[in-house]
Amino acid sequence: MSAPGSALIEARGVSVRLDGRGILTGIDLDVRAGEILALVGPNGAGKSTLLSVLSGDASPNEGEVTLLGRPIGDYRALELARLRSVLTQANAVSFPFRVIEIVQMGRNPWMRGSTVDDDREAVIRAVEAADVEHLLGRRFTSLSGGEQARVSLARVLAQSTDIVFLDEPTAALDLRHQEEVMRVARGLAAQGRAVVVVVHDLSLAGAYADRIALLDSGRLDALGTPAEVMTAERVSRVYGLEVRIHRLGASGRPVVLPLRD
Amino acid sequence: MSPRIRAVGLTLLLAGVVVGGIVLSAITGQLAITPTEVAGSLLRAVGLDTVWAPTDPIVESTLWFVRFPRILMGLLVGAALAVAGAVMQAIFGNPLAEPGVVGVSSGAALGAATAIVLGASVLGGAGIAVFAFLGALLATLLVYVVSRAGGRTEVVTLLLTGIAINAFAQAGIAFVLFVADTASREQIVFWQLGSIAGSLWSQVAIVAAVGVAGVIAAILLAQRLDLLALGERNARHLGVNVERLRLVSIVLVALLTGVAVAFTGIIAFVGLVVPHIIRMIIGPAHRGLIIASAVGGGALLVLADLLTRTMVAGAELPIGMLTSLIGGPFFFYLLWRQRRRSGGWA
Numbered sequence: 312m313s314a315p316g317s318a319l320i321e322a323r324g325v326s327v328r329l330d331g332r333g334i335l336t337g338i339d340l341d342v343r344a345g346e347i348l349a350l351v352g353p354n355g356a357g358k359s360t361l362l363s364v365l366s367g368d369a370s371p372n373e374g375e376v377t378l379l380g381r382p383i384g385d386y387r388a389l390e391l392a393r394l395r396s397v398l399t400q401a402n403a404v405s406f407p408f409r410v411i412e413i414v415q416m417g418r419n420p421w422m423r424g425s426t427v428d429d430d431r432e433a434v435i436r437a438v439e440a441a442d443v444e445h446l447l448g449r450r451f452t453s454l455s456g457g458e459q460a461r462v463s464l465a466r467v468l469a470q471s472t473d474i475v476f477l478d479e480p481t482a483a484l485d486l487r488h489q490e491e492v493m494r495v496a497r498g499l500a501a502q503g504r505a506v507v508v509v510v511h512d513l514s515l516a517g518a519y520a521d522r523i524a525l526l527d528s529g530r531l532d533a534l535g536t537p538a539e540v541m542t543a544e545r546v547s548r549v550y551g552l553e554v555r556i557h558r559l560g561a562s563g564r565p566v567v568l569p570l571r572d
Numbered sequence: 573m574s575p576r577i578r579a580v581g582l583t584l585l586l587a588g589v590v591v592g593g594i595v596l597s598a599i600t601g602q603l604a605i606t607p608t609e610v611a612g613s614l615l616r617a618v619g620l621d622t623v624w625a626p627t628d629p630i631v632e633s634t635l636w637f638v639r640f641p642r643i644l645m646g647l648l649v650g651a652a653l654a655v656a657g658a659v660m661q662a663i664f665g666n667p668l669a670e671p672g673v674v675g676v677s678s679g680a681a682l683g684a685a686t687a688i689v690l691g692a693s694v695l696g697g698a699g700i701a702v703f704a705f706l707g708a709l710l711a712t713l714l715v716y717v718v719s720r721a722g723g724r725t726e727v728v729t730l731l732l733t734g735i736a737i738n739a740f741a742q743a744g745i746a747f748v749l750f751v752a753d754t755a756s757r758e759q760i761v762f763w764q765l766g767s768i769a770g771s772l773w774s775q776v777a778i779v780a781a782v783g784v785a786g787v788i789a790a791i792l793l794a795q796r797l798d799l800l801a802l803g804e805r806n807a808r809h810l811g812v813n814v815e816r817l818r819l820v821s822i823v824l825v826a827l828l829t830g831v832a833v834a835f836t837g838i839i840a841f842v843g844l845v846v847p848h849i850i851r852m853i854i855g856p857a858h859r860g861l862i863i864a865s866a867v868g869g870g871a872l873l874v875l876a877d878l879l880t881r882t883m884v885a886g887a888e889l890p891i892g893m894l895t896s897l898i899g900g901p902f903f904f905y906l907l908w909r910q911r912r913r914s915g916g917w918a
């Protein structure tokens with residue numbers, strides 16, 4: 312595993328256009344080992360597109376994304392799968408596989424080169440972390456949306472990669488599981504892995520992220536620690552909504568509240 | 573019971589059905605033959621002379637020129653169609669995809685009919701098989717390109733595409749019939765009904781070579797087909813080269829369907845019914861599903877063939893008619909259930 316703080320993925324001058332419209336413009340960003348990077352911004356700001364570009368799913372029209380110094384487009388699917396995992400927003404499964412089978416699918420990139428024990432251990436750890444033990448025997452297609460999201464998270468964790476992308480992992484989850492997922496992300500970062508997470512809840516991002524990238528209409532409006540990025544002026548301007556920022560505890564983690572009557 | 577034990581158990585059970593079906597099929601017919609005569613004849617073929625061996629040369633020739641090739645053809649075609657269905661459902665992400673329903677069989681039939689008219693049959697069975705494969709390949713590619721969006725296929729789009737391709741292929745066959753001379757015309761009409769009667773060893777050999785290779789290839793792809801159930805993007809994230817897997821699978825479906833259709837005509841719904849029932853019993857994991865489907869498809873066609881030979885005394889029903897008679901209502905039931913579950917034709 313790379314030293315904490317070293318850049319694993321580097322995006323330089325990344326622009327993406329779709330139908331002549333700029334989705335992303337001139338993004339410079341590093342994904343670093345041992346930290347959680349949160350991508351936030353209003354709907355349509357380009358968060359998911361940026362995640363696709365950083366994870367190698369989409370290639371930018373301009374600029375370059377490198378993974379460990381090599382252009383990310385040069386990697387084969389299997390090489391990439393051993394370096395980064397991705398939790399997508401849509402996680403429908405076409406056939407009624409059992410939950411345990413779905414989680415085991417996360418081990419596919421390691422089919423050759425890992426032992427049965429490695430696989431079993433990775434699956435057990437992932438199942439515990441995502442809190443899906445009680446679902447293992449069920450059919451994936453019979454689960455609720457939130458349960459499906461957690462099983463998909465377990466699959467991503469079982470992949471055991473140094474870089475983990477999570478696209479709105481908390482969207483379908485209840486309050487407790489939202490916190491637990493972010494704690495799992497925290498744990499991954501503590502192991503020296505890099506976590507990139509798209510979240511809508513600014514307070515959640517403020518509480519758990521090491522750095523926040525605030526996107527506005529495809530541009531990087533701000534990049535820094537939660538305390539630096541989350542100012543009332545900036546959040547109000549980007550989201551077009553008056554907010555008040557409370558600072559919690561000694562660390563001054565920001566909590567964002569809309570101004571209400 | 574673990575899914576693996578269930579899969580092995582079901583496969584063994586089906587294999588038992590296959591053996592029973594083979595024996596039953598070998599002894600039943602206008603000329604009654606005893607099971608011991610069948611065993612004796614088989615043993616003699618491998619060089620063991622026993623008291624069971626039939627003394628009557630008519631029995632011997634009936635077994636070796638009529639019944640055995642026919643039984644083997646049924647086994648192979650059933651296995652090929654069932655596996656083609658399972659692979660097709662995996663790459664379409666839809667349990668209703670089936671070579672007969674979406675027009676792949678019709679495409680193969682058009683190819684085979686064209687081969688017959690062009691006289692490619694003088695090249696022997698291989699000419700027809702190659703044309704059938706090309707027809708099936710074109711049809712599969714067409715359905716695939718037209719009916720998928722975002723890695724999945726909606727039922728409506730799939731079926732509408734199937735209607736269009738079936739209509740086109742049927743028109744093509746009609747045209748081929750129109751321009752054909754009387755002999756070719758008769759050959760095409762008879763073959764179109766779907767029948768494994770009159771199978772020749774040379775044909776069985778071709779179907780065996782392609783069918784066995786295709787089933788083995790499908791088993792090798794099984795794990796990757798599992799991952800495809802997560803959607804294409806997720807499969808790619810897990811290291812699957814999705815583009816290559818798609819291409820290989822499409823060629824595989826076309827090969828299996830083409831070779832099955834080439835000599836026996838369109839036998840529809842085998843690829844729908846067999847994988848579906850097996851999925852209900854052992855779950856959707858593709859390794860077990862494909863192996864059990866191959867055995868189950870073989871069992872189904874051997875038994876269906878036996879039925880077509882015995883249901884009406886002195887006459888043979890076309891086997892394609894029989895499978896559609898069972899498969900049609902079954903397909904309707906699946907449609908109805910899916911519609912109820914998803915609240916629409918999605």
